[in-house]
Amino acid sequence: MEFSNKSKLLIVDDSAFMRKLISDFFVGNLKIEVIGTARNGKDAINKIQQLKPDVVTMDVEMPEMNGLDALKEIMEKCPVPVIMLSSTTISGAENTLNAMENGAVDFVAKPSGTISLDLHKIKEELVHKVEQAAHVSVAKLKKPISYKTTSTKFANDTTIRKETTPMKSSTTTNRFNKDILASLSKNQWSNTSRKIVLIGTSTGGPRALQEVITKLPKTIKAPILIVQHMPPGFTKSLAERLNQLSKIDVKEAEHGDILQDGKAYIAPGGSHLKLKKQNTHFQIVLDQNEPPRSGHRPAVDVMFENVSKFNDFDKIAVIMTGMGYDGSKGLIALKQNGKTIAIAESAETCIVYGMPKAAVETQLVDEVVDVDDIAQTILKYLP
Known part of the structure; x- marks a missing residue:
């Protein structure tokens, strides 16, 4: 019962080191419980369907199925709030914007490339964004741009x-x-x-x-x-x-x-x-x-x-x-x-x-x- 009120987090990254580092960020966190990890986009889709997380962190650049392709499938099959982890390269920035257009809640830029040994620099930002994302309405993320709802x-x-x-x-x-x-x-x-x-x-x-x-x-x-x-x-x-x-x-x-x-x-x-x-x-x-x-x-x-x-x-x-x-x-x-x-x-x-x-x-x-x-x-x- 200890974790019953916590939001469930799935961590997706092809690097075992990064998965461990991000998991460690949430040790002792009163709002978030890490319930699993996945090593690529395909693995992530399976784990999301099995574990039903409330929020996912996902690397943009991964082999087999990258974060962008995985995100599109996730939002179609098993929608959940996703925070992308991105490199600050030009292609990384473009992929990140594509991800947000396709339903990602937000992103965090890795301080130094794919495997960031200094990831602790963005610990506070990542934890805060994950805590907030867990409560975002998935219905809003799925809506295409130019949707119409209520009036002024x-x-x-x-x-x-x-x-x-x-x-x-x-x-x-x-x-x-x-x-x-x-x-x-x-x-x-x-x-x-x-x-x-x-x-x-x-x-x-x-x-x-x-x-x-x-x-x-x-x-x-x-x-x-x-x-x-x-x-x-x-x-x-x-x-x-x-x-x-x-x-x-x-x-x-x-x-x-x-x-x-x-x-x-x-x-x-x-x-x-x-x-x-x-x-x-x-x-x-x-x-x-x-x-x-x-x-x-x-x-x-x-x-x-x-x-x-x-x-x-x-x-x-x-x-x-x-x-x-x-x-x-x-x-x-x-x-x-x-x-x-x-x-x-x-x-x-x-x-x-x-x-x-x-x-x-x-x-x-x-x-x-x-x-x-x-x-x-x-x-x-x-x-």
């Missing part, structure tokens, strides 16, 4: 799920936040002033971004800044993939880039994304010196807080699927300075309803919408 809702009608620890908020804070919203309604939103779109997301973000960015027209009258929690190396592949699929231009942001309407800039892993005014133009500043915020660099809070200092733009701030509460503090800064419309992804379509939930709890969110309606909601506020 008002912020305060959204359902609250127990999927993450909420950001603490006091009655005083909420009263203060309502005052901010009231002052915004007095300063009516104008379609004539300059606009900027700010998007923050984490777990489940690549799929959500694909859903939103591919629906924006090339003629959109605003630049788009994106923070997706990802390590260095993966954001470039994400930008290239979105660029191929979208009408707008999408690129990994570079230091000194001049903001242009109809262009999306993704913060590179390892750098905070900020702006600097240069005459009438705005330039991107990549900051690797400011420490991570809540464990993240780039952080949504840092981007929101920085952009809040510029009253040249009205802001449309979007917070989508992800663990934790990154973006909520930054949202308060945006709402205090100038005009901001805040949009949060609904609990119904989030892979993890953490960051949007924390944003909604500030009582500063104007609209809560399903992921497939976010692009249309953004466009509603643009000229």
Whole structure:
């Protein structure tokens, strides 16, 4: 009975050393019990059917059947939340993005190639992601991109799920936040002033971004800044993939880039994304010196807080699927300075309803919408 309340984990890796190392990470864990290991994709499919795990960690690169092929079959035959372990090579990054498109919850980058002797560096991240993934709805992972569920809702009608620890908020804070919203309604939103779109997301973000960015027209009258929690190396592949699929231009942001309407800039892993005014133009500043915020660099809070200092733009701030509460503090800064419309992804379509939930709890969110309606909601506020 000792393990009855624990989530069951299956570890899939072709290296016996890696299987042992990952298993050791969960010794004494109060939430997760390792119930087995598998040495390749075929072995994994058999073990999943036999052992019925709640969550799986799976290496991307394996002989006989690799992680990507195995994942496709798993999501078809015996769906379960899967965390991929990936190398940081270009092909590794592309395979990882393919895996997330095919239903993987998230991934962890190995610090040094296929057999990482220094895997302990990512122990905390891997354990945390496995604990969270065990509670993710498999039905959401299986849905193809561009699915349709419920309609737009008002912020305060959204359902609250127990999927993450909420950001603490006091009655005083909420009263203060309502005052901010009231002052915004007095300063009516104008379609004539300059606009900027700010998007923050984490777990489940690549799929959500694909859903939103591919629906924006090339003629959109605003630049788009994106923070997706990802390590260095993966954001470039994400930008290239979105660029191929979208009408707008999408690129990994570079230091000194001049903001242009109809262009999306993704913060590179390892750098905070900020702006600097240069005459009438705005330039991107990549900051690797400011420490991570809540464990993240780039952080949504840092981007929101920085952009809040510029009253040249009205802001449309979007917070989508992800663990934790990154973006909520930054949202308060945006709402205090100038005009901001805040949009949060609904609990119904989030892979993890953490960051949007924390944003909604500030009582500063104007609209809560399903992921497939976010692009249309953004466009509603643009000229």
